[in-house]
Each structure stands twice: as C-alpha cells, then as structure tokens.
Amino acid sequence: MSKPLKQIHLAAHFPGVNNTTVWSDPAAGSHIEFSSFTHFAKTAERARFDFLFLAEGLRLREQGGKIYDLDVVGRPDTFTVLAALAAVTDHLGLTGTINSTFNEPYEVARQFASLDHLSGGRAAWNVVTSWDAFTGENFRRGGFLPQDERYSRAKEFLATTHELFDSWHGDEILADQATGTFLSDARAGSFVHKGPQFDIHGQFNVPRSPQGRPVIFQAGESDEGREFAASGADAIFSRYATLDAGQAFYTDVKSRLAKYGRRPEELLILPAASFVLGDSDAEAEEIAHQVRRQQVSGATALKHLEFVWNRDLSSYDPEGPLPDVDPLVGEEHISRGRAQVRMYRDPLAIAREWRELAEANKWSIRDLVINTGNRQTFVGSPATVARTINDFVQSDVSDGFILVPHITPGGLDTFADTVVPLLQEQGVFRTEYEGTTLRDHLGLAHPDDRRSERVAS
Template identity: 60%
Template sequence: MSADTRARRQLHLAAHFPGVGNTTVRADRKSGSRIDFASFEHLARTAERGLFDFFLLAEGLRPREHQGRIHDLDAVGRPDSITVLNALAAVTDRLGLAATVDATFNEPFELARRLATLDHLSEGRAAWNVVTSSDAFTGENFRRGGFLDRADRYTRADEFVLLARELWDSWTPDGVSRPFAHHGRHFDIAGEFTVPRSPQGHPVVIQAGDSAEGREFAAAAADVVLTRHGTLEAGRAFCADVKGRLAAYDRDPGDLRIMPGVTFVLGDTAAEARERAAEIRRRQISPRNAIVALEQVWGVDLSSYDPDGPLPDIDPEPESGPARGRVGVADPFAVAEEWRALSRERGLSIRQTVVEASGRQSFVGTPESVAAEMDAFVTAGAADGFVLVPHPAPGGLDEFVDRVVPLLQERGVFRTEYTGTTLRSHLGLPDPVWKG
C-alpha cells in the first residue's frame, strides 16, 4: 500500500434495519419479517461480513395511525431494540450494536443498566441512539402521558445523557462500586448502580437531529450524529457547523462522527440503476400512501382526491397541538408550494409528485460510481461515513457488501479487517475518561 493510499481519509459504514417510513418495498422477494429473529440476524451478519461499524435498530413506542388505520409498516409490531440486540450479541463478534431508545419516555437508571448490560454481553459493542418525543399520541402509552415542549425535550435528554454517564462512572475502572446522587431539573435520584464499568467505559452515544437544538445537543453529548443526506455543499456546511461547536465543550473534531442516513440502488449500467430506482419509488408509494403523504402536508382529509389527478388547489390547514400518529412537516405551506411547482413544471399527478418529491434514493449508479461518490463526500468533509438503509430487508444489504465494499477497499478508504474489538475502536473514537 502506497503512502498516498495510507493517507486517504477512511469512511465509516453502518446498517439500519428499516421498519418505520416508506423506504421498504414489502413485496420484494428479499424482504422478510419485521419480527422474526432470522431477519435481524441476516442483516447483522451481512453488515459484519462487510466490516461495518455498527447495526442500528429503530424504536417505535406506538404504531402510527392515519384516520384510525395503522400504517402498513407498523401493522406487524415493533419489538424492543435492546432485547433484539442482546440476542444479536451472541451471533456476531465485532459488529457494533446500536439501540434507539427514547429519552422522553424512559428513566435513566433503568436504561443505563440495560445499555451497560448489552455492552458487557457484547464485549464493548453497545451504542445508544438518543431520540426524543413530544407527542401526546405516544405519551398515552405511559403513566405521565401528555407531551413535552420542544425545548423541554432537549433539556431532559441532555440531563438524561449526563446522568447515564454519571451512573456508568459510579464504578471505578478497577471494579469498585460507589454511591451516586443526582439532583437536577428532570431527575432526582440517589443510590448504587448495579452493573460494573463496561468494556468501553461508556456505550457510544448516537444522536439524530438537524435542528439548532439538535446540533448543540450533538456537540455537547454525542459520539455519532445521524443526519439527512443532501448535496455535498449542504453536507460540508452541516459538518463544519456541528464540529465547529465542539470547542465550546472542550472537544476536538475527531471526537465526533457525522454519518448521514442513505439509500442506494445499484445496476450494471447507470441506465439500469436509474430504471431500478424509478421502479422502487413507484412500489414504495402506493396510491393510498400518496394520499396519506399529501394529507400529512395539507392537514385535512383528502381521501376524495384521485391519486392520478392534480394536487389540491386549497391551502394547507396545519393542525394545532401535538401530532397524533402522523409525521407532519415543519412548514406545510412551503412544502405544498414546492410540490405544486414540481407538479406544474413536469405535469405530474398527486402520486407522481409524491414519488418524485419524497421517494428519491441517495446513491444510484454502478458499484464503481457509488463507491466513488461516497469517497468524494467523505474526502470533501461532507460526512465521516454513512448509515445504509436497504430498501428490502433483510436481503437488501447483500448486494452492497458484495459489490461496493470491495471497491471501497481497493480505493484504500475502507478497512479490510477489524483491527479492534469495541465499537469505539471501529469508529476511531477516544475512550471516555473516568470521572472519579
């Protein structure tokens, strides 16, 4: 390997098991159960065969509804992510195991204990993807109920992560347990933690969010940031902004990894890849799903509209208060105008507009072009790596591992073997300093 190759910036890869959202094509022969352990095992083993950093599971605390009907992808249920990852720890050796767990509807002692247990069982491969929730729809499943304002969500999450780290640090590196006490705005607890300091010291903390509050929270508390995939220029601006905030928390740019979530479609030629991508988008957005997507923007019942007809000529009516089982958008008027402009420009129906506006894949092309484009993003400082979301799960990742990973390795930008045993070592992150 030449000195020039050794100097190439290395990229990081992770795999996300899809289950929430419209990326999955359920009818694809490579799609499987969202409950059967064999599905999780297949995708995790494929990711480990591809030498990925970690495997990410999402969390759904309540099936989403629209007009009283459970969303198609939620109808089979959502298993607990940490439970699944504990089982995956037994059938994988090096792959990081990341659980998405809500900081709004969980408690620090319980969650810190479960994550520390996963880190022990996996010998240092655990991660926590911190998310928050503000909707009363989900809150109805919990004793407290209700919802938190946006600002309160982040202050609770920030204190939650701080307290979890206090709990993990309440055992010394040489195995001595010490009492803990925390008296804060959201939590007031004291006692003794039951799990010794884990192999990584602290499980890796992952955070997803593009808002100003989310970026500040990431700079203060996260090891990995999940974000949306966009243009190279937008990626560079996001990375510069978030990493530029680290100094205020006595952190260096190398203390944080930024990894956009991406999809991919491969073909033997560019034309074949584009054709496959278009077909996937059509299969992702059914006529009913197109109307549902429209209603999430307009905020009113549009079931009488023809999916193959024109967009509504009425203005959106944003709902007040927290959302009930629907995704919604931050600025429905702007989205509606954007969709109308797209429809007018290209003469698109409702379904065609939704397909074009919300169903695009991140990387479409030959394995060679996809490898080159990913490399270019990382080299330009627009990302540190990517979280791949395969369209069919669990079999959708196989093609990427078989056809793209070897090309990234040939370019000298991706590992050819695991050199460490913990997730922190895969990510190139420093071990946490014990705060005695």
C-alpha cells in the same frame, strides 16, 4: 503535501417504521422473525461494517383515527433484539434508539451496561427525545413535557447515565483485578444526583463494562440538537447526505466542538443513505425509478398528501391532478404523531408550490409525491457508488454513511459483495477488524483513557 485519506465508516440500518422498504418485492421478508435480523447483521459483519442500527417506534401510527397500515406497524423490543444479535456476531457494533423523554436514567444505564457486557464492548445508544403528547399517551407522564424542555431533560438524562456508568470506576475506587476485591473503603456503584429533572441516589449494580460507557449517538438536526451532540455525543445520525447540505452541516457541527474542549475527530457525522445498484449507471437509474414507484403506491401518495392538506383525500384519484381545495389550517391534525406534521409548517405555501410543480411538469398526485419525496442517495454501478461515497467522505460531507436498503433482510448483500471490495482496494475501508469494541471501530477514545490523562496531568 496532500492530507491523508480519511477512513470511511459504514453502518447498516435495519429499516423500521418507514416508507423506504418495498413490501411488494418477492424478496421482502419479515421485520419480526429473528432470522431477518440475523441475516442482516451477519451480512454487515461479513462486510466489516462498524455497526448495525435499530430505530424505535413507541406507538403505532394513526391517520384519520385509524391505524396507518401502509408501512410496518412495529418491531420487537430493541434491547431484546440487540442482546440476541450479540450472541450471533463477534465484532459488529449494536446500536439502538432509546427515548430519553419516557424512560429513566437508572433503567437505561443498566440495560446498556448489560448489553455492553454481553457483547464484549459493542453497545451504542442513539439518544432521542419525543415532543408529542400522542406518543406520551402510552406512558405514565403522557405528554407532560413541553417541546422546548425536551433537550433540557435529554442533557440531564445523559449526564445522569454517565454518572451511573462511572460510579464503578471513579478516581477513589481501586480494585485488585485478580481477586475482585476493593482496596479502598469506597462503595462501588454509589451515586447521588440532584437536578431539575432527576433527584436520585443509590447503588448502580452493573460493574464497569468493556467500553466504560456505550457509544453515544444523537439524531437531532435543530440548533438545540446540534449543540447537544457537540457537547457530549460520539456520533450524529444525520439526514444531510447531499454534497452542499452535507458539507454545511459537517462544518457547522464540527465548529461547535472547541467550546466543549473537544477535537473534530471526537464526533463522527454519519448520514443515513439509501442506494440502488445496477450493472451499469443506466440500469441503476432504471431500477431506482421502479423502486420509487414501488415505494410510493397510489394509496401511499394520497396519505402523504393528507399530511399537508390536513383533510381526507381518499376520494381523489392518485393518478389525477392535485386537489383544488386548500389545506385546512389551525385545526387538530389528521395525522397524529407523524414527523411529517412538523415538516410542513406553512401548508398553504407548500400547496401552492406543489400545484405549480405539478402543472409545469404535468404530474399526477403520485408523480408529485415520487418526485418531491426522498430519493435514493447513491445510484449507479458498484464502481460509481464506491467512487461517490469516497468522494463525499474525502470532501467532508460526512465521516461515513449509515446505509438503509429498500429490501429487508437481503438488501445489503449486493453492496457488501460489490461496493465494499472496491472501497477496500482504494485503501479507504478496512479489510479486517483491528479491535474488539465499537469504540475501536470508530476510532473513539475509551472514557478510562481520558481519565488516565487527567490523573497524569
């Protein structure tokens, strides 16, 4: 007997501080004006997506002591945007990245409980950590937390927020829902937490929200991050969207759940995925080539190379050969607070590899960056993209995808109008929302359902 088809989960990522967006395209719009967020969210909801995702940047990028001005410099506060979107959407989940290194459990729990109330149960929290003192300079405890301790804080942070969410619905609290009066002497919202990171007690003042707790996302890919996700997250925002790498990541993370008493379906794996559509596969490939060249200008290519070389390369021609000088190693890095700094742990080896590639393919600096950087995940006609997405999900590469368009805010429109109907025809994607909360969309149990199971047993 063949196993039943998995239902695909789709979400939309509103691009933030990144090198994905094509700024030069006439269709590119604002990342600040609320109309952009509204257009994007309504398109995602029209397509019956599970949720909209907002990343967060806590500091402007810097390189060589100057503001890095080749991509978007920032965005309005995440909670403010999501709360505003709750008023113009009815079903779409609202997911925001909030840092556990520089915030406090009480304030974050209060904000997410409030968002869950305002949205009718559609809030989700992408729990992230920050490893660098550069970002920490913006905060009171700037840079105090060693990298190897960040997940310890994150785990206790998440556990503490759960205690706060649950303080309004513990086993000892019984209430008359009609009158709102409590039938026991327990104080709703009372909490006490004592731990290495947090020693707090008091009264949580936001009542139990529709989902009980927000859906929890986690984005780490390290062994610590995978274990953290397996222990308590509802979904992983993964970077592994190719067949082999995706299957390996999927198998590894799902295999960790049993030790925490969890089933595979209790943790969804949702990689980020970019896409380019055309009337034919050949046209889509040509558009994808053009998009990559728009995404990587000459100036962007030089800045990217500086991540590895750790030196000013502004005098080099981006359409010319790679530098013949070696990267600087063991000095303060030219790029502060950039993820790419951590990606290249052996810059001398990377430089040798890139020189060999450039020589063999007759690539310029810009050609090299275009061909070694992130490429579009799905490229083809709507039929090809729909088929590939379904094949990947059915092959356990993921449980779905978080789509990252290269045009804001209209880059999702064509996908919604052409690919989604094909997935619906295949019976692997919803035609209507069947529930009201994000947990309903994702097929996740409500925390109170689990509590009922415990009480019954």
